[in-house]
Amino acid sequence: MTEQIPFDNQATDNFLEKADSLGLDNARLVEMLKTMLRIRLFEEKANELYALGKVHGTMHLSAGQEATAVGTGFAVRKGDYLINHHRGHGHFIASGADLEKMMAEFLGKDTGYCRGRGGSMHIADVTSNNLGANGIVGGSLQLAVGVGLAAKMRKEDRIVLTLFGDGASNEGIFHESLNMAKIYDLPILYICENNQYGMSASVNRVSARTPFKYRAEAYNIPGYYVDGNDVLAVYEFAKRGAEHARGGQGPFFIEFATYRYFGHSKSDRNLYRSKEEIDSWRTHRDPIIRFEGNLKDAGVIAGEEAKVMEQEVVKEIDAAVKFAEESPEPDVATLEDFVYA
Amino acid sequence: MPEITYREAIHDAMVEEMRRDPSVFLIGEDIGTYGGAFGVSQGMLEEFGPERVVETPIAELGITGAAAGAAMVGMRPIAEMMFSDFVLLAMEALANQAAKARFMFGGKATVPMVLRLPGGSGTGAAAQHSQSLESLLIHIPGIKVVMPSTPYDAKGLLISAIRDQNPVCFVEHKLLYKSKGEVPEGEYTIPIGVGEIKRPGTDLTVVSTGIMLHRCLSVADRLAQEGLEVEVLDPRTLRPLDTEMITASVKKTGKLLVVHEAVKTGGWAGEVIASVSESDAFNYLDAPMRRLAGKDVPIPYNRLLEEAAVPQEADIEAEMRALLTNQY
Numbered sequence: 243m244t245e246q247i248p249f250d251n252q253a254t255d256n257f258l259e260k261a262d263s264l265g266l267d268n269a270r271l272v273e274m275l276k277t278m279l280r281i282r283l284f285e286e287k288a289n290e291l292y293a294l295g296k297v298h299g300t301m302h303l304s305a306g307q308e309a310t311a312v313g314t315g316f317a318v319r320k321g322d323y324l325i326n327h328h329r330g331h332g333h334f335i336a337s338g339a340d341l342e343k344m345m346a347e348f349l350g351k352d353t354g355y356c357r358g359r360g361g362s363m364h365i366a367d368v369t370s371n372n373l374g375a376n377g378i379v380g381g382s383l384q385l386a387v388g389v390g391l392a393a394k395m396r397k398e399d400r401i402v403l404t405l406f407g408d409g410a411s412n413e414g415i416f417h418e419s420l421n422m423a424k425i426y427d428l429p430i431l432y433i434c435e436n437n438q439y440g441m442s443a444s445v446n447r448v449s450a451r452t453p454f455k456y457r458a459e460a461y462n463i464p465g466y467y468v469d470g471n472d473v474l475a476v477y478e479f480a481k482r483g484a485e486h487a488r489g490g491q492g493p494f495f496i497e498f499a500t501y502r503y504f505g506h507s508k509s510d511r512n513l514y515r516s517k518e519e520i521d522s523w524r525t526h527r528d529p530i531i532r533f534e535g536n537l538k539d540a541g542v543i544a545g546e547e548a549k550v551m552e553q554e555v556v557k558e559i560d561a562a563v564k565f566a567e568e569s570p571e572p573d574v575a576t577l578e579d580f581v582y583a
Numbered sequence: 584m585p586e587i588t589y590r591e592a593i594h595d596a597m598v599e600e601m602r603r604d605p606s607v608f609l610i611g612e613d614i615g616t617y618g619g620a621f622g623v624s625q626g627m628l629e630e631f632g633p634e635r636v637v638e639t640p641i642a643e644l645g646i647t648g649a650a651a652g653a654a655m656v657g658m659r660p661i662a663e664m665m666f667s668d669f670v671l672l673a674m675e676a677l678a679n680q681a682a683k684a685r686f687m688f689g690g691k692a693t694v695p696m697v698l699r700l701p702g703g704s705g706t707g708a709a710a711q712h713s714q715s716l717e718s719l720l721i722h723i724p725g726i727k728v729v730m731p732s733t734p735y736d737a738k739g740l741l742i743s744a745i746r747d748q749n750p751v752c753f754v755e756h757k758l759l760y761k762s763k764g765e766v767p768e769g770e771y772t773i774p775i776g777v778g779e780i781k782r783p784g785t786d787l788t789v790v791s792t793g794i795m796l797h798r799c800l801s802v803a804d805r806l807a808q809e810g811l812e813v814e815v816l817d818p819r820t821l822r823p824l825d826t827e828m829i830t831a832s833v834k835k836t837g838k839l840l841v842v843h844e845a846v847k848t849g850g851w852a853g854e855v856i857a858s859v860s861e862s863d864a865f866n867y868l869d870a871p872m873r874r875l876a877g878k879d880v881p882i883p884y885n886r887l888l889e890e891a892a893v894p895q896e897a898d899i900e901a902e903m904r905a906l907l908t909n910q911y
């Protein structure tokens with residue numbers, strides 16, 4: 243058995259005081275909730291389109307993990323580098339993705355972020371320093387070091403937000419990446435999204451010691467283990483990490499504990515976990531229900547405001563679907579474009 | 584004879600060998616309760632337990648290196664890369680360790696391991712989950728590369744691979760898992776390095792395996808209705824290659840087309856054609872030898888582009904007709 247380690251974040255009695263101390267005003271808090279809803283509903287729509295046969299291949303849905311995406315996305319700055327992993331829809335949306343280009347990519351259209359070449363697993367927006375989602379587990383950990391080196395050499399005021407899962411943390415590259423990041427003191431914010439399983443492998447069965455913050459400590463990198471379904475806690479630690487990295491103090495590591503509701507990908511029959519377990523996270527620890535409740539209790543939103551917000555988001559998503567469906571397929575004659583620069 | 588799927592054939596070969604030989608074991612990601620990403624090892628954890636169905640963290644280099652190490656001391660591991668693309672993370676263990684040990688140690692070591700590699704495109708999985716890397720693997724002396732196209736071949740070849748004294752890369756095609764074919768009950772083996780004439784003919788020799796073999800066969804059947812007799816050969820093993828079968832056929836037909844999904848440049852078709860060029864079959868040629876292969880591009884996500892990236896039946900038919908009618 244691995245140790246049961248408590249979270250490093252503290253529970254708060256006074257939500258608004260805490261938000262205020264983090265510099266989050268009401269408008270920002272509302273925007274955070276709206277972004278979480280946008281992620282959830284966007285993925286639900288994508289899932290629907292998949293069932294209709296409009297999305298090719300497979301998809302890795304992140305429903306249940308919205309607080310991690312929004313808390314980190316809101317804690318970094320525009321222009322910071324984003325290196326995503328395969329379960330990355332939420333992070334893109336939190337970083338301000340254009341839903342139309344995103345949906346178009348899901349449908350493989352020429353107007354998509356990757357002109358239909360990448361699909362849901364490879365969405366990137368390189369011009370805005372979003373270096374894409376990676377189909378290779380641990381891929382983000384490889385690239386982060388080089389991006390961090392470049393940022394440091396060029397004295398850029400940018401950090402490298404690097405996302406990966408608990409599963410990726412068991413690839414050898416995890417260790418190479420953390421060690422190199424520390425010896426060169428690179429501005430990397432390592433975010434381990436621990437959603438309890440890497441495909442069917444429960445984190446404790448395949449990891450000799452958890453939480454992973456101990457591994458960060460082994461490389462002399464500050465490491466924290468935080469409730470990833472509490473968006474304020476996520477924001478607090480991500481912000482602290484971003485400041486640390488931006489301030490020239492080197493890499494920073496946070497593991498966010500969260501949970502994925504859907505199967506790993508489209509072929510998953512969920513045999514390795516119980517329905518009760520999934521239901522219990524959905525009902526008792528859902529990040530959106532929780533945050534919405536916090537905002538209501540604190541009087542930040544009232545009455546039907548959340549509903550209205552939801553309707554607005556649905557409209558955005560419907561527009562994205564319409565755009566995607568009306569967009570052209572890539573021209574087959576361009577197949578061999580983009581292999582070389 | 585009973586009909587089973589390609590997936591079942593591979594599953595049955597592993598199960599039967601594990602029942603027969605306690606040194607055989609499985610190692611890989613999600614091969615237990617999940618049953619493997621493509622369901623090939625379903626039920627095996629229940630039968631053999633976690634000691635012989637070794638579920639690993641996501642660690643391809645670790646898996647392949649562990650298989651090589653266990654094999655060097657007398658076990659017979661069957662390691663699985665969830666997608667063949669991930670063999671690129673395992674290349675060190677495969678190419679520098681497993682492939683080299685016997686030679687470097689003066690013939691005193693053996694590395695009897697199998698590395699199962701589900702490959703190929705056609706599932707919309709895009710560039711990092713759709714490659715056909717078999718051509719890369721045949722470049723490494725010390726490993727064998729097997730690529731079955733039917734359930735019958737898959738079972739017989741996998742049993743041979745498990746019993747082989749060398750590292751064997753066993754390349755499966757994802758689109759074939761559901762395909763069905765006759766497989767006898769009980770044990771049989773197919774020797775590694777021996778191809779098969781899948782369809783006899785006199786006018787053109789076509790060499791292909793994996794999913795492409797089926798496309799070639801269906802085109803050949805259509806052309807036969809017009810009286811054009813194509814001989815379709817399945818090498819089944821890419822290294823060592825059954826050059827005898829190929830040269831004998833070319834001597835008969837005088838024409839050769841090689842069809843594969845792997846990208847053209849550096850693809851194994853080049854080896855097939857070179858082996859004919861170097862043999863006396865060269866004197867029997869009536870036409871240039873040709874290759875039809877995957878385009879030199881990563882596999883795209885979009886369905887139309889994905890299809891255009893690898894040979895489809897229409898492309899194969901056009902190539903065959905060109906050679907048959909001397910219009911190349």
Ligand SMILES: Cc1ncc(C[n+]2csc(CCOP(=O)(O)OP(=O)(O)O)c2C)c(N)n1
Binds near residue numbers: 329377411612641669
């Ligand atoms: C190198 C590599 N190995 C295996 C896979 C197949 N695969 C894709 S995602 C995944 C699980 C990853 O787990 P984790 O890093 O925890 O992320 P999660 O999927 O839970 O978000 C696996 C095994 C892969 N894509 N790349």
